[in-house]
Each structure stands twice: as C-alpha cells, then as structure tokens.
Amino acid sequence: MGETFHTFRNWARNQSATPAEVRAPSCAEEVSRAVRDAVAAGRRVRMTGTGHSFSPVALTDGLLLRPDALTGIRAAGDGWVTAEAGTTIGALNRELHRMGLALANMGDIDAQTVAGAVQTGTHGTGRDVGGMADQVLALEMVLADGEIVTVRGDGEGRIRGVAERDLFDAARVSLGALGVVTAVTFRVEPAFLLHSVRRPMTLTAILGALDTLVTGNEHLDFFWMPHTDACLIKRNNRSPGPPRPPGALKHWFDNQFMENTLFGALCGVGGRHPGTIPRLNALSAAMLSTSAYIDASYRIFTSVREVRFLEMEYAISREHLGRALHEIRDLLERRDWKISFPVEVRVTPASDAWLSTAYGRDSAYLACHVYRPTPNPAYFEGVEEIMTRLGGRPHWGKLHTRDASYLAGVYPRFEDFLVVRDALDPGRAFANDHLDTVLG
Numbered sequence: 001m002g003e004t005f006h007t008f009r010n011w012a013r014n015q016s017a018t019p020a021e022v023r024a025p026s027c028a029e030e031v032s033r034a035v036r037d038a039v040a041a042g043r044r045v046r047m048t049g050t051g052h053s054f055s056p057v058a059l060t061d062g063l064l065l066r067p068d069a070l071t072g073i074r075a076a077g078d079g080w081v082t083a084e085a086g087t088t089i090g091a092l093n094r095e096l097h098r099m100g101l102a103l104a105n106m107g108d109i110d111a112q113t114v115a116g117a118v119q120t121g122t123h124g125t126g127r128d129v130g131g132m133a134d135q136v137l138a139l140e141m142v143l144a145d146g147e148i149v150t151v152r153g154d155g156e157g158r159i160r161g162v163a164e165r166d167l168f169d170a171a172r173v174s175l176g177a178l179g180v181v182t183a184v185t186f187r188v189e190p191a192f193l194l195h196s197v198r199r200p201m202t203l204t205a206i207l208g209a210l211d212t213l214v215t216g217n218e219h220l221d222f223f224w225m226p227h228t229d230a231c232l233i234k235r236n237n238r239s240p241g242p243p244r245p246p247g248a249l250k251h252w253f254d255n256q257f258m259e260n261t262l263f264g265a266l267c268g269v270g271g272r273h274p275g276t277i278p279r280l281n282a283l284s285a286a287m288l289s290t291s292a293y294i295d296a297s298y299r300i301f302t303s304v305r306e307v308r309f310l311e312m313e314y315a316i317s318r319e320h321l322g323r324a325l326h327e328i329r330d331l332l333e334r335r336d337w338k339i340s341f342p343v344e345v346r347v348t349p350a351s352d353a354w355l356s357t358a359y360g361r362d363s364a365y366l367a368c369h370v371y372r373p374t375p376n377p378a379y380f381e382g383v384e385e386i387m388t389r390l391g392g393r394p395h396w397g398k399l400h401t402r403d404a405s406y407l408a409g410v411y412p413r414f415e416d417f418l419v420v421r422d423a424l425d426p427g428r429a430f431a432n433d434h435l436d437t438v439l440g
C-alpha cells in the first residue's frame with residue numbers, strides 16, 4: 001500500500017487540499033486497514049476518484065485514499081460485471097468492448113472513476129436509461145469500523161440495522177458519506193452501435209419541438225451558444241449497423257480541433273477581450289455543421305475535454321425545461337454578461353437512488369460553464385436563482401451554493417438518508433467541510 005504526502009488538486013484546479021496522509025490501497029482489505037488506522041488516529045477519511053468534481057466534495061485534511069491501485073475488472077457473469085472502484089469509465093468501456101459488452105448509458109467524458117461517478121450521480125442523457133447509479137446492481141463498501149460489506153439491490157439482509165434495499169438506494173449516490181466503495185457491480189448488455197446525428201438547429205426551433213425531440217430520441221443532447229439563437233443538437237439512437245465511424249481526419253477535426261484547439265483559442269481571445277464574445281459565439285455558430293456516424297456506443301457517448309472550465313448543473317422536473325430555457329435566455333439578454341461556453345441540456349428518466357438528482361421524477365439537466373480563467377459568479381448565481389425557483393437539484397460534483405436545509409426540501413428521502421448515515425457512520429469518519437454544509 002503506497003504511502004505519500006502531497007497536495008490534492010481537482011481537474012478544474014479550483015479545489016485543493018493537503019491531506020495529513022495519502023495512501024493508495026490495492027484491495028478492499030487494504031482500504032479496511034487504512035480506515036481503521038485513520039479512525040484510531042482521529043482522522044477523517046475520503047477516497048477520491050480522478051478529481052473531476054468541481055465542488056469541494058472530495059477534499060479532506062485527514063486520510064486521502066487514491067484510486068490508482070484499486071483498478072480492473074474483478075468478475076463478470078450473465079449481464080453483470082464487477083469493477084474495482086478506482087477503474088476509470090474509459091478503462092471499463094474498453095474492457096467491456098473486448099468482452100462484447102457495454103454499459104447502456106454514461107456521461108460525456110470517460111476519465112472519471114466508476115466509484116466517483118456513481119457517488120455523485122453522474123449522468124449522461126437518456127429517454128429510457130438513467131445515470132451511472134441506475135445501472136448499479138451492487139456495491140462493495142468498507143464501513144467506518146473497517147468491516148467490508150456487499151450491498152445488493154435485491155438483498156434481503158440488514159446492515160447496521162438498515163434494510164439492505166434501503167441501504168442500496170441510499171448508498172449508490174452518497175458522496176462517500178456512508179463508507180469507502182471498493183467495487184461496483186454494473187448491469188451490462190451486449191455491445192451495441194449508436195447512430196449519432198449532429199446538426200445545427202435554432203433554440204427557437206428546439207423550444208417549439210421540445211417534447212417531440214425528447215420522446216423521439218433515445219439520447220438527446222443539445223448545446224446552446226449564448227448571445228445567439230444557435231444550438232448544436234446531438235441525437236444518438238441504436239442502430240443495427242453496419243458501423244460507419246468517422247474517418248481519422250474528420251474525428252480529429254470535430255473532436256480535437258473544433259471542440260478543443262479552436263474552441264480553446266476562441267475562449268482565450270474572449271477571456272482577454274470579453275466584448276468580442278458575442279461575435280466569437282456567432283462565428284462558432286456559423287461553423288457548426290451536420291455530421292452522422294455509426295459507431296460503438298461508448299465512442300459515441302464520450303468526448304475529450306481539454307479546455308478547462310467551471311460548471312454548475314441543475315436537474316429540474318422535465319416539464320419545466322422549456323420555461324427554464326426561456327428564463328435563462330431572457331436573463332442573458334437583460335444582463336451584460338459575456339458567456340463564451342455553451343449551455344448544455346440533457347434528460348434522464350426518474351431514478352430510485354434517494355440522492356440521485358433525478359430521484360422520483362423524469363428530469364431535465366441544464367449545465368452552465370465558464371472558461372476557467374474568467375469565472376463569472378453572477379452568471380451562476382442568476383441561473384441558480386431560476387433553477388432553485390423551479391425546485392432544482394444541483395449536481396453533487398458541480399458548483400452550487402445550496403445547503404442541507406434547501407436540499408432537504410427538494411429530496412423527498414433526504415431525512416431517510418440522514419438516518420442511514422447516522423446508523424453507518426455515527427462518528428462522521430467520512431465527513432468533510434463540504435458534507436457538513438450539504439448534509440448537515
């Protein structure tokens with residue numbers, strides 16, 4: 001078990017901490033020993049993923065457990081696979097593909113660990129299949145006293161007095177507050193192809209056809225360029241094939257050059273000369289083009305993101321999506337902000353994980369981004385006011401200003417979650433300052 005001392009920094013470089021101790025356990029038993037050692041020394045414990053959360057959710061001044069040595073596929077069977085907690089989604093995707101299997105849905109990058117993604121309710125877009133936590137069948141966890149337990153969705157036991165099924169619904173999205181996850185069992189299916197069609201469309205046209213677009217596509221995602229009426233709309237639907245992947249040059253042009261190199265350069269110019277942003281956005285909008293591919297699902301779902309940004313994302317009831325978009329568009333027209341990053345819109349079906357942002361309701365997600373060197377707190381604050389007025393739930397891994405009193409009002413099972421937390425971690429071995437704010 002590696003033992004080092006250093007500063008932890010997240011991907012966006014807006015959060016950092018210097019833990020008292022860092023370890024990189026390679027199995028559940030090593031995690032168990034680390035947790036027992038930390039509790040005996042009076043230290044709090046966090047396991048991190050790859051640091052892709054924008055919020056301070058992963059920070060600790062106590063013992064930080066790194067994911068690097070806890071990786072790989074541990075076991076697989078009929079329709080399921082168990083991955084070590086620190087396995088990245090990308091590594092899992094590639095291994096599943098080799099086995100002729102795939103996850104049914106995921107977010108739009110693959111750099112996160114499976115445990116980190118599940119714990120914060122990471123999601124992609126889907127009419128029928130929800131986020132990462134909705135594809136989990138079981139979790140292996142180390143509790144505060146070092147015991148290693150497996151919690152199954154169909155389990156009938158009790159753990160620390162909590163019915164296993166309740167614990168399963170509480171633990172899938174739990175921000176590391178109930179224990180250290182050491183392995184995740186996912187439901188998987190035979191590998192499949194997606195037909196991905198991307199094309200420019202106006203926000204006005206999208207708003208006019210919102211319901212049809214959502215119900216008519218398995219995976220609908222669109223990006224609206226502020227200060228314009230332009231959107232790039234992505235529709236991904238299953239295809240019998242044959243595969244028609246983008247050529248290497250086209251793939252590089254769309255994914256590397258347009259979405260990273262050129263976009264990064266435009267953000268840099270906009271950051272130095274904010275007055276040019278509306279014209280730069282109009283230029284980007286004019287360069288949007290139509291493309292269509294058929295490729296392995298995981299290659300269509302995920303992209304590379306090299307331009308560093310800060311993000312806030314809220315989930316609202318799907319029926320409020322049109323109103324929220326109208327209000328955000330009006331807000332940007334009224335205020336003098338210059339926003340270079342697109343607003344992203346996705347949907348998911350209702351989830352049964354108690355702290356999933358989609359718990360109990362078909363959901364729509366609106367994500368606001370700003371270029372990392374030029375944050376704009378007033379923009380986030382303005383959008384957050386709209387989203388909270390609509391009963392929105394902030395993504396647990398992204399920036400927001402909500403505390404436990406607000407969150408208790410928008411999560412029907414929030415109090416039940418706190419009861420489970422008291423049963424599993426009465427001494428708050430897995431707390432940090434951020435959890436004190438959002439969970440109380």
Ligand SMILES: Cc1cc2nc3c(=O)[nH]c(=O)nc-3n(C[C@H](O)[C@H](O)[C@H](O)COP(=O)(O)OP(=O)(O)OC[C@H]3O[C@@H](n4cnc5c(N)ncnc54)[C@H](O)[C@@H]3O)c2cc1C
Nearest residue numbers: 049050051052053107108112113115116122123176181397
């Ligand atoms: C470029 C970029 C793109 C993104 N795209 C999406 C997207 O498409 N959809 C979306 O929903 N989100 C997205 N996110 C957010 C991201 O998916 C989440 O913040 C996710 O939690 C990050 O995973 P991670 O492995 O980096 O975990 P970290 O950020 O390191 O940790 C997240 C939380 O999980 C806990 N945790 C990690 N491992 C364990 C463990 N083994 N046991 C217990 N707790 C653990 C940590 O303590 C922390 O509370 C994106 C973020 C970035 C930077």
